[in-house]
Amino acid sequence: MLLTIIISVSTLLLGYLWGKQNGRVEGYKCGTVDLPLLLREQSLEQGYCVLCNEQVQNKPSS
Amino acid sequence: MSPAIFEQAGIVIAVILCSIAVKLIDDFLDNDRDSLAGCYNFSKILGNGIIVYGMLSLSIAASINASVSIPLFLVSYSIGMFTDFKKTFISGLSGLQESLLVFSLGVILWGWQCMLFSLFFVFSLQLFDDYLDIYTDQLAGYRNLAHRIGKVECLLLSILTLCTAWWINEHLFPAVLLGTAIVYSALLYYQRGR
Numbered sequence: 510m511l512l513t514i515i516i517s518v519s520t521l522l523l524g525y526l527w528g529k530q531n532g533r534v535e536g537y538k539c540g541t542v543d544l545p546l547l548l549r550e551q552s553l554e555q556g557y558c559v560l561c562n563e564q565v566q567n568k569p570s571s
Numbered sequence: 572m573s574p575a576i577f578e579q580a581g582i583v584i585a586v587i588l589c590s591i592a593v594k595l596i597d598d599f600l601d602n603d604r605d606s607l608a609g610c611y612n613f614s615k616i617l618g619n620g621i622i623v624y625g626m627l628s629l630s631i632a633a634s635i636n637a638s639v640s641i642p643l644f645l646v647s648y649s650i651g652m653f654t655d656f657k658k659t660f661i662s663g664l665s666g667l668q669e670s671l672l673v674f675s676l677g678v679i680l681w682g683w684q685c686m687l688f689s690l691f692f693v694f695s696l697q698l699f700d701d702y703l704d705i706y707t708d709q710l711a712g713y714r715n716l717a718h719r720i721g722k723v724e725c726l727l728l729s730i731l732t733l734c735t736a737w738w739i740n741e742h743l744f745p746a747v748l749l750g751t752a753i754v755y756s757a758l759l760y761y762q763r764g765r
Contacts, residue, residue, distance in 0.1 A: 522727040
């Protein structure tokens with residue numbers, strides 16, 4: 510009984526550690542891909558381009 | 572009272588007194604840090620005499636049941652030293668060396684089973700305490716185990732070490748747990764109320 514609990518908690522702990530580490534690596538990759546796009550989107554919404562640092566002029570769509 | 576109940580009651584009382592001794596000595600050593608963090612410390616009430624009451628409490632605990640209280644105290648000392656393992660102490664030894672020396676001495680005097688049981692039990696308690704005090708210790712500028720390894724990891728490791736202690740000595744575990752729970756609850760009630 511006790512040995513079963515010890516093995517279960519050990520497995521839970523190892524699974525948690527593995528999941529946390531995996532999530533950190535995955536999260537970093539997703540962040541690296543998404544961050545430039547998010548920054549560009551936000552900067553364009555505020556009226557300038559973060560890449561060329563120029564003001565963006567709203568042109569009416571034809 | 573049957574001898575078995577009397578024996579278990581003796582263990583509970585010895586553990587209570589040993590826990591009080593460890594708490595008083597810990598408060599004596601951590602007085603400055605607790606003052607900075609605004610934590611309650613028994614040195615405020617007992618002054619410099621705190622260390623004498625700690626020794627007295629340990630002596631009575633050892634008189635009641637030496638084979639339980641002394642290994643618990645030695646392991647508490649080892650774990651306490653291990654947290655400052657790089658620091659050099661008055662003996663000229665580092666925390667790690669002192670910790671290993673005291674543990675080895677305990678193994679020679681009290682045997683593997685007693686010391687391993689105490690090691691897992693006290694380490695479990697240390698982890699649980701760090702889990703509860705993560706924010707208080709952060710305020711005092713101290714990175715405790717929960718901060719270093721993570722909150723959930725700390726709690727799971729605490730449960731794991733507690734179960735391991737139980738597995739090592741099933742006969743001793745309930746009484747030791749009861750004694751520790753009484754002191755720990757009383758301290759939480761007393762300190763959180765202030």
